[in-house]
Amino acid sequence: MKLSPSEENYLKAIYHLEQASDTGVTTNALAQRMETKPSSATDMVKRLAEKELLHYVRYRGVTLTNEGTKSALQIIRKHRLWQVFLVEKLHFHWDQVAEIAEQLEHVHSEELIARLERFLGEPDFDPHGEPIPSKDGTIKQTAKKLLAELKKNQGGVCVGVKESSPEFLQYLDKKNITIGTKIKVLGKEFFDGSMVILVGKDQSFISKKTAENLYVQTL
Amino acid sequence: MKLSPSEENYLKAIYHLEQASDTGVTTNALAQRMETKPSSATDMVKRLAEKELLHYVRYRGVTLTNEGTKSALQIIRKHRLWQVFLVEKLHFHWDQVAEIAEQLEHVHSEELIARLERFLGEPDFDPHGEPIPSKDGTIKQTAKKLLAELKKNQGGVCVGVKESSPEFLQYLDKKNITIGTKIKVLGKEFFDGSMVILVGKDQSFISKKTAENLYVQTL
DNA sequence: ATCAATATTTAGGTTGTGCTAAATAATTTT
DNA sequence: AAAATTATTTAGCACAACCTAAATATTGAT
Incomplete structure (x- = not known):
């Protein structure tokens, strides 16, 4: 339809x-x-x-309805595939892609999406770590946790964010955190939930709020 | 605007x-x-x-108006850049891209087009041999001629078509003619304007009508 | 120059997608 | 359980972009 x-x-x-x-x-x-x-x-x-x-x-x-869910998943699929294209191929920053993907997702062509998916190497996740529904509507689930859930000395790879406001994404960027960044918890403050973490080779301090909006895949 | x-x-x-x-x-x-x-x-x-x-x-x-012309050229620019993307990157056949490009051209984002252009290597012509207007609205002109204008033993490279109907493009495909194909006129029939041409290493017979709809850049 | 044919505009209707204001149902408070 | 509050729907209007039918302007033929 x-x-x-x-x-x-x-x-x-x-x-x-x-x-x-x-x-x-x-x-x-x-x-x-x-x-x-x-x-x-x-x-x-x-x-x-x-x-x-x-x-x-x-x-x-x-x-x-089932039909409605299927349609919704196809639109989300397009949106996320376009986001991958924008970030991986056109080198947009991940906080700039939502608005453009919102337009691209409404282009009607099955063939286009099939070819785009192949061109991108059939990715499972978009630049925000969200799973990309397959053509038949199935979704790969990540074993992702909030950074806030990790204990001292646990580590993981950043796979996405909960809140994806430009402000937050830009803040993460300033902290050198992006999809794929390895993070290790060096210390956790009981009092306010803030953390000292290892990002690459540098230490960084982050608030509870930040830790509660960052998804990591534990190693 | x-x-x-x-x-x-x-x-x-x-x-x-x-x-x-x-x-x-x-x-x-x-x-x-x-x-x-x-x-x-x-x-x-x-x-x-x-x-x-x-x-x-x-x-x-x-x-x-000048404003109107500028706007029109920007839209044509987008259309043709997307066509290059579809053919070069997604490997669409050149007769399938018009409809999709017609949708993509209406996506609003200067940044997107700038990056797309860079990603594509700043092409001057689209897959049909049409020039791509630059950001400031200038157009590179080809020294293209109709194949029908060539004399015996003259040769050229296919740079575009006059009529771009799917039927014609598919016909050309069957004859192994596409953008960049080298063509040489082996013989020209005075009677009906038909030609025998060399396409790569094979001879081919084409009608006057075909020769009048194929642009070549003479060598 | 007049008339017929053609091109163009106007008037008024339709559909999709939004709005505001008023009416009505559901929920929460007392 | 009645009243007050909140959520939702209905009614009616607006605009973009299309349409048809009727009116009007232009052009071409005689």
Whole structure:
């Protein structure tokens, strides 16, 4: 089914909200996520229900149908593949790619995505460490943990972030932390959860908040 | 100025019609090119005139302003760079890229295009041999001739096509002719303009019609 | 120069996607 | 459980981009 960019964006948003909350998605939450008014969300939700991409019960919110979930995963797949392209091939910084990928993901062509995937070497994860759904909708899960969960002397490789605001990504950059960076916990402060860590060959101090937004794959 | 995909497509069409005819562009011609109704073309033309991208005189047609021409060239630039990407990097065949490039060209990001251009090695021509406008709107001109203009024993390199229908491009493919293919005229039939040519190491017979739609750069 | 044919515009409708304001349902507080 | 608060929907409007049908301007033929 060919969907409009707007319809695709709503599907994506609903999928992510479902993942985050495990319950049905309310109109309000959806409107907030889409930065629009609840009335607009209602309009769209009705149209997507009409297309059987989601179940909608008035005043009760929505859940994606199997079809809807499949569609959402395909859009996320495109988004993440384009992000890999932008970072790996065009050497964008990982905090600059979201906006552009958001446009590229709406280009309609199965063939394009298949070839792009091959060109990129069939990556499993995007530059933020998020898994890239396969063509049939399966997702590889990482054994990723929050850095905050590591104990003293444990180490890991940075595989992604929880919050991906430009500010946070730029802050990480200043600390020389990016996807693939090896990190070891040298010390952990009980009092405020802050850590002293080893990044490459340098020591660095990070707050609890930072440690709670950085995913690592333990070694 | 940020334009909608539709506005961009109209600008592109007007630019091409201007190039082809050297006169102002009529509403009818524009509507035909856009595969829409004249009334729709009128609507759009008014909006573009409002934005000072073209001069519009009722019942008299339009001409692009300097601003409009600049915009059109930027869109053409994007289109052709994406076509290079699709053919060179993703190994699409040159008859499959137009439709996808038409979508990609509407992605808004200066930075993206700058980086794409660098990634592609700053090409001067697209896979159909059409020149790629530079960032400032200048166009490299080829010394290209129609194959039909060559005399016996003259040779050249295929640099593009006049008609770029999938049928014609596929036909050329069957004859092993693509951008960069060396061609030499072995014989030319006065009667019907047909030719016997050397393509690589093999002889090939082509009609006048084919020879009139194939551009070569003479050696 | 007038008339017929053609080109173009205007008027008014449709669809998709947004909005605000008002109405209604659901939830929370008391 | 009723009232107050919050969430959601409905009604009605707006804009971009299309459409058809009718009106008007231009062009070409006589």
